[in-house]
Amino acid sequence: xxxQEQIRSNRFRSVIVLGGFVLLLLVLAGLIGLVLDVSIGxxxxxxxxxxxxxxxxxxxSMVARMTGADEVPEGELRPLRRLVENAxxxxxxxxxxxxxxxxxxxxxxxxxxxxxxxxxxxVTTGLLETMPKRELEAVLAHEVSHIRNRDTYLMTMAVVFxxxxxLVADLGFRAIAYGGRSRKAGALVVVLAVVGFVxxxxxxxxxxxxxxxxxxxxxxxxxxxxxxxxxxxxxxxRRLELDPTTIRYADASTAHLWVESPTDxxxxxxxxxxxxxxxxxxxxxxxxxxxxxxxxxxxxxxDRLPADEPFAAVMERG
Amino acid sequence: xxxxxxxxxxxxxxxxxxxxxYNRLVRLRNETDTGWANIEVxxxxxxxxxxxxxxxxxxxxxxxxxxxEEVTRAxxxxxxxxxxxxxxxxxxxxxxxLGRLFAVAEAYPDLKASENFLRLQDDLTDxxxxxxxxxxxxxxxxxxxxxxxxxxxxxxxSRPLGFREREFFSAGEDTEPPQVxxxxxxxx
Numbered sequence: 238x239x240x241q242e243q244i245r246s247n248r249f250r251s252v253i254v255l256g257g258f259v260l261l262l263l264v265l266a267g268l269i270g271l272v273l274d275v276s277i278g279x280x281x282x283x284x285x286x287x288x289x290x291x292x293x294x295x296x297x298s299m300v301a302r303m304t305g306a307d308e309v310p311e312g313e314l315r316p317l318r319r320l321v322e323n324a325x326x327x328x329x330x331x332x333x334x335x336x337x338x339x340x341x342x343x344x345x346x347x348x349x350x351x352x353x354x355x356x357x358x359x360v361t362t363g364l365l366e367t368m369p370k371r372e373l374e375a376v377l378a379h380e381v382s383h384i385r386n387r388d389t390y391l392m393t394m395a396v397v398f399x400x401x402x403x404l405v406a407d408l409g410f411r412a413i414a415y416g417g418r419s420r421k422a423g424a425l426v427v428v429l430a431v432v433g434f435v436x437x438x439x440x441x442x443x444x445x446x447x448x449x450x451x452x453x454x455x456x457x458x459x460x461x462x463x464x465x466x467x468x469x470x471x472x473x474x475r476r477l478e479l480d481p482t483t484i485r486y487a488d489a490s491t492a493h494l495w496v497e498s499p500t501d502x503x504x505x506x507x508x509x510x511x512x513x514x515x516x517x518x519x520x521x522x523x524x525x526x527x528x529x530x531x532x533x534x535x536x537x538x539x540d541r542l543p544a545d546e547p548f549a550a551v552m553e554r555g
Numbered sequence: 556x557x558x559x560x561x562x563x564x565x566x567x568x569x570x571x572x573x574x575x576x577y578n579r580l581v582r583l584r585n586e587t588d589t590g591w592a593n594i595e596v597x598x599x600x601x602x603x604x605x606x607x608x609x610x611x612x613x614x615x616x617x618x619x620x621x622x623x624e625e626v627t628r629a630x631x632x633x634x635x636x637x638x639x640x641x642x643x644x645x646x647x648x649x650x651x652x653l654g655r656l657f658a659v660a661e662a663y664p665d666l667k668a669s670e671n672f673l674r675l676q677d678d679l680t681d682x683x684x685x686x687x688x689x690x691x692x693x694x695x696x697x698x699x700x701x702x703x704x705x706x707x708x709x710x711x712x713s714r715p716l717g718f719r720e721r722e723f724f725s726a727g728e729d730t731e732p733p734q735v736x737x738x739x740x741x742x743x
Contacts, residue, residue, distance in 0.1 A: 319681055326593060327688035329586070329696070465691055 251391055251451065257444050258398040265402065265437055268430040269409045281408060285401045292397045293351065300349040300393075306337035306359035314338070316552045317365070320374055321358055324381040327463045334358050334384055343482035344368060347495045348380040348389050356384045365552070367480060369545030372473035375460050379470065379496055382459025388452045395445045402441040410434040450521045457526055458533060467534030471527045476542055478523040497523065576709055580718050583700040587721050590693030591639065594724055597689050598633060598642060601649070601682045605630045608675045612656060615666040619659050626652045639693075639722040646686065647726045653679070690724050697721045 262285060270278025300306075309318075318336055325333045334348070335357035344364040350356030358380045368376060383389055413431060457474070461467035477497040498520035520526075531537060609623050629645070629652040636642035657676075660666050667673075701720045704713045 319684070323684050323688040326597075326685055327691045329590065329593075329692045462695070463691070 254444050254447060255391070255394065255398075258395070258402070258441065261402055261437060261440055261444075262398070262405065265405045265409060265433065268433050269405075269412070271426055272409075272430045273412055277412070281405050284408075285405050288404060289397050289401050292400060293393065296393045296397070297350060297355070301337070301357075304339060304347060304349075304359055305341070306339050306347075306349075306357070309336055309338055314552070317360070317548070320370075320377050321381070324374065324378040324463055325384075328378070328381045328385045328459070330381065330385055334381065336360065338362060342366070344477060344480055345495045345497055346376050346380050348383040349393075350384065350389050351393055352390070353384050353387070356389055358384075362549075363482065365549040366547050367476065368473060368548055369543065370548050370551060371466070371469045371543075371545070372476060373548045374464060375466070375469035375473040376496055378460035378463040379456045379473075382456045382463060383452070386452070386455060386459060388456065392452070399438070399441040399445045403438040406434040406437040453520050453526060454529055457530055461530060461534060467530045468536050468538070471530040471534075471536075471538050472542060474523050474527050474530075475538060479542070572708075573712075576712075577716070580700075580703060580709065580713060580716075583696070583703055584718060584721075586696040587693065587700050590689070590696040591721075591724075593689040594639075594642070594686065594693050597682055597686045598646060601646075601679070601686065602630050602634055604675060604679055604682065605649075605653075608653075608656070608672075608679065611669070611672045611675060612660055612663075612666060615663045616659055622652075622655050622659050626656050628652075639724045640726070643690075643724045643726045650683075694723050694725070697723055 262282070266278045266282045266285075268278075269281050314336065318333075321336050322333045330353055332354045334350070334353075337357050337359045339345075339359050339361045341361040342363040343361060344367040345361050346364055347359045348356060349359065358377060360377075364373065364376065409430065413427065413434075457470050460470045464470075474497075527538060605626060609626055612619070613623060626649070629649040633642065633645040633649050636645040660672070703709050704718050704720055709718075
């Protein structure tokens with residue numbers, strides 16, 4: 238698969254997944270309408286819409302708080318800003334995203350924001366202290382392509398949808414449990430509805446996970462395209478993989494945002510015991526991501542990483 | 556009666572395909588226009604830095620008139636370039652001329668240590684990086700646009716509707732697709 242084909246097929250998949258969310262929501266509302274009353278089903282849909290709107294509006298500041306990303310004062314870290322500028326020019330973004338710093342020694346980065354014009358890239362201090370320029374550029378390009386591909390938008394929507402589905406399923410479940418049901422509904426329908434309400438949040442979670450894992454491959458491919466250098470992205474991933482530190486702000490609700498999953502390290506130990514846990518990982522395993530880049534770019538990663546100076550040291554010298 | 560419906564359906568499907576195809580071509584062409592505008596912004600920025608740079612060096616090495624003239628000529632050629640290919644060529648000419656200017660500067664330690672000169676050099680490097688970035692985006696959009704214009708079925712109506720292949724931003728005759736071969740661009 239060429240990068241273009243990969244991008245196209247990933248776009249297609251994400252449309253399917255978002256469609257799946259909407260379908261799931263409609264099914265839930267339908268079940269409520271069937272078991273209780275049509276008007277209650279419609280009310281549930283309206284409620285879901287209002288809740289979703291509120292969550293979307295609040296998302297930007299929430300993400301900044303949850304990840305601990307601080308704004309950088311004007312005039313500081315100019316070399317880093319320049320790298321982000323260059324990456325967004327090469328990606329064809331109309332506006333360069335803001336840069337924010339997370340004071341954490343674990344190397345990692347993320348992108349957030351609903352619209353490309355109001356997005357930002359968060360970078361940990363650990364990333365600057367670990368990555369040489371070439372690999373840092375690759376990580377930044379990875380985040381920029383998340384913004385370009387509207388992944389940040391899509392992931393925010395996915396989180397919100399998953400929350401809405403959990404809410405509606407919960408409401409439906411409670412309504413039945415407290416005995417409110419219409420006379421027309423048969424026993425089979427009620428049982429079906431209960432099963433639906435219980436399983437819906439898990440279905441939503443699975444949809445969300447499959448979405449974010451696809452997105453990572455796509456952003457890797459995008460970074461390779463932006464820099465015209467797939468090896469840089471692969472090297473950066475290998476360096477992240479070898480790094481033993483895990484981010485302090487690791488939190489399941491923001492896990493999908495980072496370039497390297499901050500929570501998977503815990504999961505890896507479990508994987509042998511419980512193969513199912515793999516389904517719930519937010520990111521594909523790093524070796525798989527490197528392999529995809531090697532195949533698309535037609536190269537083999539060297540056994541040893543280049544011992545280049547980290548970018549933080551380069552910046553210090555000015 | 557059945558034939559009528561089949562004809563209507565076929566015409567409707569064709570119309571939809573045509574409209575979608577046309578919109579796609581317009582979108583791709585707009586992308587190349589944006590990409591080209593990005594390059595022009597950076598080329599302009601580079602050209603704007605040159606007079607100050609020449610003045611800075613002249614202050615220390617007034618007698619090196621030949622180099623200054625060469626740089627000024629190369630700058631004028633860049634600003635007068637009419638097409639992406641010509642602009643790329645002129646841009647490389649400017650790079651070569653600047654190389655000689657910096658070689659001259661090497662002989663003057665006071666100049667090399669001056670704050671003004673260092674800042675100009677830094678700005679110039681930054682601009683060159685940005686030209687390279689803008690070039691990657693532009694060439695990728697041209698690649699997508701040209702491929703679409705040249706491929707079936709778009710080639711049937713792209714030319715009559717005025718969609719013509721765009722020129723890559725690359726010097727000389729090398730118009731090979733730059734994004735497909737990954738190792739094409741040397742990296743620092």
